[in-house]
Amino acid sequence: MKGRIVINRDYCKGCDYCSVACPQKIIMLDTKFNSTGFFPATIVNMYKCTGCAMCAIACPEIAIEVWRSEEGDGAN
Numbered sequence: 001m002k003g004r005i006v007i008n009r010d011y012c013k014g015c016d017y018c019s020v021a022c023p024q025k026i027i028m029l030d031t032k033f034n035s036t037g038f039f040p041a042t043i044v045n046m047y048k049c050t051g052c053a054m055c056a057i058a059c060p061e062i063a064i065e066v067w068r069s070e071e072g073d074g075a076n
């Protein structure tokens with residue numbers, strides 16, 4: 001299973017819950033503010049995403065969409 005996430009930077013409050021929840025440890029906080037003055041979550045190494053959705057479940061702001069692909073490299 002390959003996965004891909006989309007983080008809505010402007011919904012994000014920078015709580016870091018998604019980063020803690022991600023088993024792959026591929027989410028971190030950005031160093032640039034979003035439009036509401038928070039450091040939003042960003043994904044690094046998207047190719048490691050499994051589409052498990054733990055990040056989206058952990059997010060209190062519903063800022064993360066998860067996409068999955070059964071085969072191929074849906075992460076790209």
Ligand code: SF4
Binds near residue numbers: 021
């Ligand atoms: S879907 Fe799973 S592997 Fe992918 S970023 Fe979210 S928690 Fe990490």
Ligand code: SF4
Binds near residue numbers: 013017018040063
């Ligand atoms: S859990 Fe949601 S609000 Fe918190 S840092 Fe991650 S994307 Fe942002």
